[in-house]
Structures are given as structure tokens and as C-alpha cells.
Amino acid sequence: MLAKCSRCSQTFQTDRYGEQFCPFCGAQVMIAAPAGAAAVPGAPGAPAATGALPPPGAAGAAPGEPHEAPVDNPNANGGWFNAAMATWKQSVFDPNKFFQGLKPGPDAGGAVGYACAVLAVGGLLAGIMGVLQSLAQRAQMEQLHEQLSQMPPEARQFMDAFMKLAEPGIGTVLLTPVMSVIGFFITAGLLHVALMIVGGNKHGFTATLRAVGYAQGPVLFNVVPFCGGMAAWIWVLVLTVMAMAGVHGISIGRSIGAYAVMFFGLCCLCILPVSALVGAGMASALSH
Secondary structure, three states: OEEEOOOOOOEEEOOOOEEEEOOOOOOEEEEOOOOOHHHOOOOOOOOOOOOOOOOOOOOOOOOOOOEOOHHHOHHHHOOHHHHHHHHHHHHHHOHHHHHOOEOOOOOOOOHHHHHHHHHHHHHHHHHHHHHHHHHHOHHHHHHHHHHHOOOOHHHHHHHHHHHHHHOOOHHHHHHHHHHHHHHHHHHHHHHHHHHHHHOOOOOHHHHHHHHHHHOOHHHHHHHOOOOHHHHHHHHHHHHHHHHHHHHHOOOHHHHHHHHHHHHHHHHHHHHHHHHHHHHHHHHHHHHO
């Protein structure tokens, strides 16, 4: 049936009455059942049996009730773009309701496509902002180059090469979205291993992939100059913790524990090789 949003006046397709989210603007609206509709068994608006699950895509379900994300069922939510926008608004601004009871499967649904789209756009914005900030700080960079001229030739050449490598350009703008998408799959894999270690793997890797995918919404805030990237990273971290707890049905503490295990493991992987190199260098120096 067709329903009309009281906020944006857009019409959308739905298969139930009651409280739900508009797929166009994300507003919470009440679709009232016509008189007598509840009296017909099985008709839209009829009282559901106790314990019955809401229909697919019922983003307006109460927290804790199993539900899909709008982008899991785009045909019922105004097409993929409108469903993705509704998913973004709900996951970013109403995460407690969105992630509690989010279905873990049976497949990844629209989570992977949604995450890849958000990360590609967010990575592109981050690359563009990096270039613009570099242009804005050109005077400081020129002053730094003047200071480098007073350094020994070997050190100056090394610093020049490093600064050229670190300076963002067109390659950075194009490469950042690709690296963001690759990083998403790596993060999902590492977090799933960490969940297995802390005993939080209740529904398999698909559930973890959905949780990490639907937590990527704040990446779009990379467009905010200077502080946008850091704020987006912290926001994604918080949403990922909430998402893993909701999808796997575990406590927030266990979800945080999985993140801690992942970071500890990464630190060990980084520190051990560096320590080995430093130790080898010291041993070589002492032997001479």
C-alpha cells in the first residue's frame, strides 16, 4: 500500500500500519489503519500474533525487536538511494534503536554495498580536503623548506623526499577511497577474530560484516575541515561497538573487549618487528 510522510509529503510503499521511518527523510511517522481493517484476519493493520516478527525492512520496530535495515530491502523503501539515505540517518543519529535487534543475516544483505558506497564517497572527500588543506598551508611548507636548506645535504634530501611523498595530490584523492574499502574488509576480519577470542561470535562472520558495514555512516563527515576526520573515526568506533553488541546479541563490555583485543594485537604486530630491528642494530653496534 502507499503511505504519505507527514513531514516531507513524499509517498512510499509499505506493507504495514503503525509507527515507522520515512525512507525519504528518515522522519518517524505514524501510518494509521483505516476503520475496520484490524477486524479482517491477516489484513494490514490486523493485530499480530504474540511474538510475531515485524515484516522485512520494518525500521520502525521497537529497540530489541529483530528488524532489517532499509537498504536490506530497497524495493520497499523507495529504491536503493532513498533506502541508503534512510539507513544513514537512522544508524548515525538514532543508533541505539537501529542497532538493537538488527538482524545478523542470513546474508550480508545491503551492508557491503552501503559500506563501500559510503567509504568511497567519504574517502574521496577526505582526499579532496587533504589537497585543499595542503594548499592553504603552502606558506608554512615554504618556510619549512627554507629551514631544511640549513640541514646537511643527506638529511635535506631525505626530508625533501619524505615531504613530497606525504604531500597529497591527485593520486591521494583517487587512492584514498580504494584503501578505505580495503580497510573495511580487513577491519571486519580482524574484529571477527577478536570477537571469537572474547566469546562474542554468536552469529558468524556475516553478522560482523553487517555490523561493521552499517557503522560506517560518519565517514561522510570527512568533508569537515581539520577535525572532521578524527571526529568521524571516533564516531565510527562508537557505532561499531554498538553494532557488534546489537547484531551478535552480546554486552557492550564484551564488544569493547573485542576492540581492545584487536588494537592490542595490532600493537604487538607493529612493536615486535621494530623491537627486533632495534635489538639487531644494537647487537651489531656492540659487536664492533
